[in-house]
Amino acid sequence: MSFKIAPSPHGHNQRTTSEMMRWVCYALVPGVLLQSYFFGPGVWFQITLAVATAVLAEMACTVARERPAFSALRDNTAIVTAILLAISIPSLAPWWVIVIGTLFAIVVVKHVYGGMGQNLFNPAMAGYVLLLISFPVQMTNWLPASTISEHSLTLWQTLHTILFEYTPAGYSVEQLRAGIDGVTMATPLDTIKTELTRGYTLTEIYQGPEFSYFAGAGWQWINLGFLVGGLLLIQQRIISWHIPLGFLAGLCLPAFIAHIFAPDLMPGPIVHALSGATMLGAFFIATDPVSAATSNRGRVIFALLIGFIVFVIRSWGGYPDAVAFAVLLANMCVPLIDRYTRPVVYGHGD
Amino acid sequence: MSDVKTVNRDFNTDIIGQFPGGVHPPERKQPASSRPIRRLPLPAELILPVRQHIGPSGKVLVEVGDRVDKGQRLTEAGLSQGLPLHAPTSGIIAAIEERPTAHASGLPEQAIVIHPDGEERWGNKHALPDYHDVEISRLLELVQEAGIAGLGGAGFPTAQKLAQQKPLKHLIINGVECEPYIAADDRLMQEYADDIIAGTRILQYITRCDSVLFAIEDNKPEAIKAIAAAIDDDTQIKLKVVPTKYPSGGEKQLIELLTGHQVPSGKLPMDIGLLMQNVGTAYAVKRAIIHGEPLLERVVTLTGEALEQRGNVWALLGTPIQHLLDESGFNPEKKQRIIMGGPMMGFTLPSTEVPVIKTTNCILAPTDHELPAPGPELACIRCGACSDVCPATLQPQQLQWLAKAKDYDELEKHHLFDCIECGACAYVCPSEIPLVHYYRKAKAEVRNIAREKAKAEQARKRFEARQERLEREKQERLERHRKAAEERKKMQQEKASRPDSKTDSGDEKPAGKSAAVAAAIARAKAKKAAQAAKDNADEDSSAKGNES
Amino acid sequence: MSLFGAVIALGVLALIFGVILGFAAVKFRVESDPIVDQIDEILPQTQCGQCGYPGCRPYAQAIADGDDINKCPPGGEATIKQLADLMGVEPKPLDDAHGEEDVKKVAIIREDECIGCTKCIQACPVDAILGAAKQMHTVIEHECTGCDLCVEPCPVDCIDMVAVKPKPETWQWDLDTVKENIKANSIPVKVVE
Known part of the structure; x- marks a missing residue:
């Protein structure tokens, strides 16, 4: 009788990396559903394209690195990267935008750095930044939320636009963005930025059609959707509360202080928290374990840093939103943060 | 659980410290913790590795064919850290040879094999019911001679741990047993609480310590009750009920839980005035001093779903694992794992012919369903x-x-x-x-x-x-040659003056010597040739040339 | 004009930094072990002479003088790698003219065949063989470096080089070896009385 030899421990708590990544996908559902409600079904096409590209790229890379083709797919991380990138870009962006972004994220940011677990930067955000600086027009072509939009596209019209950059009727995305008065509408954060420079106060800006209730029309609900998904992840212990809380604190506390001193120039914490990619960033992007700090103390510092950079860029930078830049900048600081937040080992405290 | 709470209150078991981390794997202490400890029939042979503890092995005192009595000493303790070994039952020494040992490597070590005769014939026992007028150094000697090693973990010789002369703040008795499945200490505490407390008092006497902390995890309500009853109104022994968390039974972790202090890295608990002993060790010390019985057996938990009869047994040291499995209805599945120790720290055995040793607290034969093998890394x-x-x-x-x-x-x-x-x-x-x-x-x-x-x-x-x-x-040599040359010169000068002196006749002797060597070489070569002819396979070690 | 200004400014800067660096090099000089000692530290000290030098230290000296780093079979790849790091050269494969990397061995004298000629005692570079003329010799096992040098001088070929057996405490936790460990020491047939 021969017995099996195995190293201890001989049991496991049954929460595997693949399963964690699956949970991340489930938790994205409320946010993505709201996004497709407010910005049309384009987001589903983008997700499909991104996932297909990511899977093929991942397989090609593992084969090129002389490993079994499906081995790297097992952990589901490529799929999560692809979805995060797909929901970060405008729903009607041309198909090649998401393909280029995903290829860059998987091939360059992930595999060139040594594959799963070795990448210094968050692949989805690195892909996003590449796209943003290479194709600024396509990447800022967000439609106004469907509730205030003149146009709403059918499934076929959406697909046509993504594939050929025009609706079947020949409108460009640029034209679709026009409001009732014919003026092109931008995202709420963009609107704040441009209108402030034109000398309007926030009170006046909030009267615009882009805003309702607490923050930007549509955007606030999507952010709340991601918040719900994020809380689910915390409840399932997929992520710890340190990064989301640190992120929101790093963003909202300075925003709150600034808002008190200049209520007509600096948007308040609620507007910040429910605008742009805040919640997606706080719960799904900054929490990517590979490129985040590892100790809890380090995670808090890391997240505070991201939140603060987002605040600074939104307030004084050239871009309306800044989650991707902030995450990449903080990624760079991770080795340093890890170095100085290493916990004291048992028996080594004084 | 309400029982535990009462006990908690009654004994004021305030836990002041906390250690970081830890996990809560499924405990699975049942059914082993609720079944009385069984005694098994004698196995056909007992395999006693000469070295059962940290440190060098002792000198073997017996020869193949000797009849030994139960409790008879088989090895002499080594110089340092050594411990003697005793015959767990009466019988005949069948062999002294290398056998696979109870180690993750499965490597062989020198072992004494005994065939029990079934008579259970005891040798001399030196019982010492009242130890209070005996010198501490003598008690330490008795603990050493009884071959007692720490039964909880690494198997460090107990007497050496006790002998370190430093003032003690607390003596800690570890009955935490935090690893899943294992219930050997739990059962021992339930059934032999009085003996354990008696052993604790001996340890207390040896270490001159007036504060004992007796730690048990809160998932053992029966053991807590039994120990609480045995402590009775002894104010020097405090029962501490610690929350269930793995690995709260680890020495360092338990110290942090009970005292709030950490053992500095590279130091011993002794250095911060603490000493920890396992409940099984306390029991063994009691048997050794009061009854004069050396360490011959220990409680082993037999568990896992591949066994029909799960529970605890008194296993003689040296009992082959196969015997334990045979006695508990073992149904191996494909790729069965046999784990010595618990699921967290135990190691898999490559063979069931390895024996129970002093630190064997559990034999776990899980099905793949209850403890699935890990997936790919x-x-x-x-x-x-x-x-x-x-x-x-x-x-x-x-x-x-x-x-x-x-x-x-x-x-x-x-x-x-x-x-x-x-x-x-x-x-x-x-x-x-x-x-x-x-x-x-x-x-x-x-x-x-x-x-x-x-x-x-x-x-x-x-x-x-x-x-x-x-x-x-x-x-x-050069100096000697020079001197000899001078000497010769002088001699020659003297010889010249005294021509009748004899010359040294030493040159015959070297000749004789070299002849003897030549003969020896010839003999050895002849022998070798004969051997080579007889057995070619032996001839693998002919000298290899090398450059120098 | 501005060109000259820039050139002069840069020149002055270069001069200042040069002086600082030169000063620091003298002032904060770190005394390190002579290179020969460092090489000798890395060599396995078997003193086997397979490199062609009479012992490890002479070979260390030779490496410091520019000899190849790949002549030490007992040290094998690991030693070559360390030497390459120290000397700042590319590691290269072991030069098989000097022998092949082998498992660790020790010399064992078949004592009943030994004639007590002391030839091996004289050959042993680390005095690990005990004995006297016409007395049987034996190897002090834990002092033996496995250098092989005693094998050839023996007139009756009674010295064997045997591989060092792994012990539980020196085992390297290679779980793949467990099955072999068990097989290698086949369990005798049980005798049931």
Whole structure:
């Protein structure tokens, strides 16, 4: 009788990396559903394209690195990267935008750095930044939320636009963005930025059609959707509360202080928290374990840093939103943060 | 649970400390913890590895064919750290040979094999019912002679641990038994609470310590009740009920729980005025002093779903695991694992012919369904789950990278050797990386490098010493030659003056000597040739030439 | 004009930094072990002479003088790698003219065949063989470096080089070896009375 030899421990708590990544996908559902409600079904096409590209790229890379083709797919991380990138870009962006972004994220940011677990930067955000600086027009072509939009596209019209950059009727995305008065509408954060420079106060800006209730029309609900998904992840212990809380604190506390001193120039914490990619960033992007700090103390510092950079860029930078830049900048600081937040080992405290 | 709460209140079991990390794997102490300890029929043979503890092995006192009595000493204790070994039952020494030992490597070690005669014939016992007027040094000797080693973990000789002369703040008796499945200490406390407390008092007397902390995990209500009753109104022994969390039974973790202090790295609990003994050890000390019985048997938990009769047994040291399995209805499945120890820290046995040794607390035969084998190892995602559960606040993910890169200097800087190998990190790792296995390998390699280095250093010293000696001898020889030459010159001068003196006839002797050597060489060659002709296979070691 | 200004400014800067660096090099000089000692530290000290030099230290000296780093079979790849790091050269494969990397061995004298000629004692570079003329010799096992040098001088070929057996405490936690460990020491047939 021969017995099996195995190293201890001989049991496991049954929460595997693949399963964690699956949970991340489930938790994205409320946010993505709201996004497709407010910005049309384009987001589903983008997700499909991104996932297909990511899977093929991942397989090609593992084969090129002389490993079994499906081995790297097992952990589901490529799929999560692809979805995060797909929901970060405008729903009607041309198909090649998401393909280029995903290829860059998987091939360059992930595999060139040594594959799963070795990448210094968050692949989805690195892909996003590449796209943003290479194709600024396509990447800022967000439609106004469907509730205030003149146009709403059918499934076929959406697909046509993504594939050929025009609706079947020949409108460009640029034209679709026009409001009732014919003026092109931008995202709420963009609107704040441009209108402030034109000398309007926030009170006046909030009267615009882009805003309702607490923050930007549509955007606030999507952010709340991601918040719900994020809380689910915390409840399932997929992520710890340190990064989301640190992120929101790093963003909202300075925003709150600034808002008190200049209520007509600096948007308040609620507007910040429910605008742009805040919640997606706080719960799904900054929490990517590979490129985040590892100790809890380090995670808090890391997240505070991201939140603060987002605040600074939104307030004084050239871009309306800044989650991707902030995450990449903080990624760079991770080795340093890890170095100085290493916990004291048992028996080594004084 | 309400029982536990009452006990908690009654005994004021305030836990002041807390240790970081830890996990809560399914406990699965049932049914072993609720079934009385069984006695098994004698096995056909007992295999007693001469070395059962840390340190060198003792000298074997018996020969093959000897009849031995139960409790008769089989080995003499070594110089340091050694412990004598005793015959667990009466019988005949069947062999003294290498047998696979109860170690993860399955490597053989010298063992004494006894065939029991079934008479259970005791040798001399020196019972000492009242030890209070005996000198402490004598009691230590008795504990040493009884061959008692720590029955909880590493098996460090108990007498040596007790003999360290430093004032003690607390003596800690460890009845925590935090690892899943194992219920040997639990059962022992339920059934032999009075003996354990008696043993505790002996330990207290030996260490002159007036404060005992008796720690039990709160998932053992029966044991808590039994020990509480046995302590009765002894105010020097305080029962401490610790919350269930793995690995709260680890020495360092329990100390932090009970006292709030950490044992400084590289130091012993003794250095901060603490001493910890396992409940099984306390029981063994009581048997040794009061009844004069050396350590011959221990409680072993037999559990896992591949066994029909799960529970605890009194197993004689040296009992082959196969015998234990045979007696508990073992239904092996395909790729069955037999684990010695618990699911977190135990090691798999390659063969069931290995014996029970002093530190064997559990034999676990799980089905793949209850303890699934880990899936394929995925890449580390730096999620930090491992560092969240590490009771030593290490950074397992960092250690893992370094261990894979074989960066041994950096590993030591990250305090690899403070890892207690509890397995909590690998238990939670979502990528199912066998982290502890990497650390063990790295530790073995670091130790190996240190050993090789020490050996190389020693060889270098010996080489240099030899060179020096050769040089010295050469000088001396030259000196002698010079002197001899002078002597000869003088002699010749003298001879010239006294022509009748005899010359030395020593030249015949060397000739005779070389003839004898030549004959020996011839004899050896002849013998060798004969042997070679007889057995070709033996001829594998002919000298290899080399350049120098 | 501005060109000259820039050139002069840069020149002055270069001069200042040069002086600082030169000063620091003298002032903060770190005394390190002579290179020969460092090489000798790395070599396995078997003193086997397979490199062609009479012992490890002479070979260390030779490496310091520019000899190849790949002539030490007992040290094998690991030693070559360390030497390459120290000397700042590319590691190269072991030069098989000097022998092949082998498992660790020790010399064992078949004592009943030994004639007590002391030839091996004289050959042993680390004095690990005990004995006297016409007395049987034996190897002090833990001092033996496995250098092989005693084998050839023996007139009756009674010295064997045997591989060092792994012990539980020196085992390297290679789980793949467990099955072999068990097989290698086949369990005798049980005798049931």
